[in-house]
Amino acid sequence: MVGSEIKFLTINTAALWAEGLLEGTEIAGESLRLKSFHTHRYAGACGEIGAPAAFALARCGLIYVIDKRTGGLAVYDSAAGSYSRLAPLPTGRLRDIAAGDANLYLLDDERVYALARVNHQIRWEAPAPGAAALALGRDENLYLFDPAGAQVLKTGRGGAVSILIEGLDSPKNFCCGWDGFLYVLSGEAVLRFSIEGALLEKIAVSPPADLKPCCLGVDRDGTLYFGGRDQEGFPYRLDRSGRWERLGYRGAVSQLAVNAGGDLYLLALEPEHLQGQIVLLERVENYAGEGVYTSKWFDSADIGCRWHRFVLEADIPDNTQVLVSYCTGDVPDDLAAVFSQEVINPADALITCAGGRYIRFRFRFLSKNAASTPRVKSMKVYFPRLSYLRYLPAVYQESEPGKDFLERFLSIAETLFSDLEDKIEAITGYLDPAAVPEGFLPWLSSWLAVTRYDRWPAPKIRALLSRAPRLYQQRGTREGLEAMIALYLSRVSENGLVVDDSAAKPIIVETFQVRAGASGDDAVWGDLFGTDPYSFCVLLKPEQAPTGQDLNAVKRIVEFEKPAYTRAGVKVLQPWFFLEWHTYLELNTYLTGQGFVLGRSALSRDTSIVEVEEGGEVEVRARVGVDTALT
Known part of the structure; x- marks a missing residue:
């Protein structure tokens, strides 16, 4: 077939897919799939971790726990399943904990402490009367929740405490979201604040009858999670559309936290066999069972055009299907246009309906497995119809039923040769470093x-x-x-x-x-x-x-x-100074101003106080394979 005789139109980008109508389907990357949603599956308790009064998730996967039996601090490694107690700390009865990349933050009845994670030495401490809970935001911004004073406090780097938000209405709990904002459960609403304390959004909360919220968390999608102290109640999820969904766990909860992957950790008060345990609800990605996508009208610019065939590039797992139908007409949005019979999982199919200037397609996605979905990456529709039948003698084209059969029969070879022709035309792309797959x-x-x-x-x-x-x-x-x-x-x-x-x-x-x-x-x-x-x-x-x-x-x-x-x-070169070694000015060594001399130096002018960790910083001060070898 001569390339200049045939034309095609395509959908192969997110912007082009978005021009159609999505019903139970969504665009993911540059492809089309069934609409996704997530649920949380009960995955059991996090091993034997004492009697936790409060816990904090670290980004590395560790869980720091306040043990109410000993009043001390412990750490649980979820990957290894190991639990170890840390050395006693010179604090009062601990009430809450927050874990950052460099520090741990502890709250007792009177004070808040910042400890180095590497050696658990106290960096600073500050008075915090009335504070009941901690929350850690981006850049290790530490916030303190004071329900009695109806306020939220913020600490500076050195532990200076200042009021960030005040005048809250019956505040119950608060947390920091993965978006960096502060969320406060206050009265019948969740208030979203910036790190400067400005109110950004008020989300009305009308919980189900079996939920009396006492704690909350937020995932990366902005979905809110609530737990309550009712032993017959359930934790719930509230999405941005205002829809409440019960999670797969029943019992009272005193604390919840969401990790980077969306998994939910609950500190259980009930039922009895899980009392005082940290329960994990794993996030599971699922897909709708059915969805429909209707494309825009494709325009051939030719009245009565006989459309030839369409080609679909798709990934179709087991127990899923893509059913494709189409309709044509000489005017767009033709109400009389009727969709053709559906073709199941087509890779390449002839278009057999009557001609028309316009054509549109309908994809019906089906899945019997909630964990999988078919994905359509691209679609091409070719026109006008120029089959190999035109190369046969006229006698083969006289009978309409015979002509139709021959066209469909010859299309098998035509598809093979057309694909080869397309590859030959694109061969130069395989010789171009910028274009080669x-x-x-x-x-x-x-x-x-x-x-x-x-x-x-x-x-x-x-x-x-x-x-x-x-x-x-x-x-x-x-x-x-x-x-x-x-x-x-x-x-x-x-x-x-x-x-x-x-x-x-x-x-x-x-x-x-x-x-x-x-x-x-x-x-x-x-x-x-x-x-x-x-x-x-x-x-x-x-x-x-x-x-x-x-x-x-x-x-x-x-x-x-x-x-x-x-x-x-x-x-x-190492970023420090050594005599008789590879030390070069302006490469890895710089001469600075006057050093620190007692009685003759001024802070912030010729002397700086910096923090240098001496250990626990692999790939920071010690780089494995570069200047450090593990033995």
């Missing part, structure tokens, strides 16, 4: 003999292939090695393109350069750069190789690209 990058790399870098990120492989002719001309030279390392160390923009960055260029020191400018002790220079006249050293700034994987990648580049007769080393 990611799965074919290794194949194209083999043509240019750069398969040794197949573990690079895809955008950097594309950039390497496009620059390969020039890099081959420079191979074995200092400039070529610099260009290869700079390419790997360059950052990738949001649109997937490699950004040429002069900061990614390494420092290459050759032995003859050292000897030409060396002075002083030759042994020191030999320790730093070696004594082999055919050797060189590649120096990387601290930020250029933050992980051992980056360092190993640069070492591989140096090994493959250096001249065969030379020796080379790669060194990551």
